[in-house]
Amino acid sequence: GESVGLHLPTLSVQEGDNSIINCAYSNSASDYFIWYKQESGKGPQFIIDIRSNMDKRQGQRVTVLLNKTVKHLSLQIAATQPGDSAVYFCACDSGGGADGLTFGKGTHLIIQP
Amino acid sequence: GAGVSQSPRYKVAKRGQDVALRCDPISGHVSLFWYQQALGQGPEFLTYFQNEAQLDKSGLPSDRFFAERPEGSVSTLKIQRTQQEDSAVYLCASRQGSFQETQYFGPGTRLLVL
Numbered sequence: 001g002e003s004v005g006l007h008l009p010t011l012s013v014q015e016g017d018n019s020i021i022n023c024a025y026s027n028s029a030s031d032y033f034i035w036y037k038q039e040s041g042k043g044p045q046f047i048i049d050i051r052s053n054m055d056k057r058q059g060q061r062v063t064v065l066l067n068k069t070v071k072h073l074s075l076q077i078a079a080t081q082p083g084d085s086a087v088y089f090c091a092c093d094s095g096g097g098a099d100g101l102t103f104g105k106g107t108h109l110i111i112q113p
Numbered sequence: 114g115a116g117v118s119q120s121p122r123y124k125v126a127k128r129g130q131d132v133a134l135r136c137d138p139i140s141g142h143v144s145l146f147w148y149q150q151a152l153g154q155g156p157e158f159l160t161y162f163q164n165e166a167q168l169d170k171s172g173l174p175s176d177r178f179f180a181e182r183p184e185g186s187v188s189t190l191k192i193q194r195t196q197q198e199d200s201a202v203y204l205c206a207s208r209q210g211s212f213q214e215t216q217y218f219g220p221g222t223r224l225l226v227l
Contacts, residue, residue: 032213043117043204043218044156051213089155093213100146100158100169101216 012110019080021088021107023073029095030102035064035075036089038106044089047075077109085111115139117219119205125225126195134190134222138207145188146216147180148204156204162188163211195226 013019025033031052036044050057050064050073057064063076073090087108091101118137126132138145144163148156149172159178161169164185173180177195182188192199202223206216 034215036218041220043206043220046215046217049215091155099144099161099208099212100148100172101156102158103148103155105153105155 009105010108010110012112013080014112015082016079019077019084019109021075021077021090021109023075023090023104025071025073025090025092025102027092027094027102028068028071030092031095032093033064033066033073034091034101035062035073036091036103037084037086038089039086047088080109080111082111082113085109117205117207117217119203119219119222121222122220123223123225125227127227128196130195130226131191131193132195132224134192134203134224136188136190136205136207136219138186138188138205139209139217142207142209142217143185143211144208144216145182146206146208147188147190148206149174150202150204150221152201159190159203192224195224197226200224200226 034049035047037047038044048059048062048064050066055066061078065074087106089103089106091103120135146161147159150156158172160180162182177193179191202221204221206218208214208216
């Protein structure tokens, strides 16, 4: 069956350090991948996405890496700030034409001062 | 511009009551999605509309759940005879086009069934 999961439920980093959040997916047909940030009491906020024809994409302070061979996705956040504290979800499509996203359980990123 | 809005933000229902949750997508967005998010979990897909057509309702957990988008804009998620396991945050998302584009989420409606 299809599943999307994250390796660590909680990640604590020092302010200013870089952080890496990992995600594994099981559906080899998935070809669209997204990272969302969710703060308490709010809906998921889009961070960055990547399609299967790419292995890396960069945004402002964020980079997403995709390894389709091992079905692994990661989000790198550079120079973390207190405002980066949130739960981060990876999500992917099913690749079969269905448009609903499958989300992982989430990683809680904590920024230590 | 305005994002996705949802109402009410909080809803408390007694078991057995019917509830209706509203979603106002971003103006002009063709696609609309409903997700259910249990406490401490990621969102789970419920249903998808393209304009007024409900193209996928495979995620609706039972026939007590019903969604509509009659004019291709505002959508309503209705839950009949609510049960305690329906307690969750219900998220709406909209997307401008119809394929592999960003889904923008609303703040969600937190439903508590007593």
